[in-house]
Amino acid sequence: MSENKISSSLEDYLEAIYILMRKHGYARVKEIAKLLNVKSSSVSEAILRLKSSGLVIHERYGFIKLTDKGELLAKEIYRKHVNLLNFLVNVLGVPAEIAEKDACAIEHVISKVTLNKLLEFVKKYTSTRS
Secondary structure, three states, X not given: OOXXXXXXHHHHHHHHHHHHHHHHXXXXXXXXXXXXXXXXXXXXXXXXXXXHOOOEEEOOOOOEEEOHXXXXXXXXXXXXXXXXXHHHHHHOXXXXXXXXXXXXXXXXXXXXXXXXXXXXXXXXXXXHHO
């Protein structure tokens, strides 16, 4: 993400589009708004910014899809989220609702080095508990 650093908010939109694409093959403004609990106008603004960054393809009033570059970035954001959520819920015992919010906040700032160390810890922790 180094050369194309985008805001945490735009990362959330990318992740939402990725989740919806996995489910339906595409995303729509209304679905993204519902998933992120934001107004459709906010989604439309974000989509324009993501489109100008070459991360999404969107025809006005049509489907939204990730470009190859957007999908790569979205997968990384999603991977961080899932792994952090797993750690918070299954290792630390944080309630799911709180862990979901915390994972979403942490995924935007955690370094690759720290995330990898956390994953190593989880792997060791879960193998010793089996």
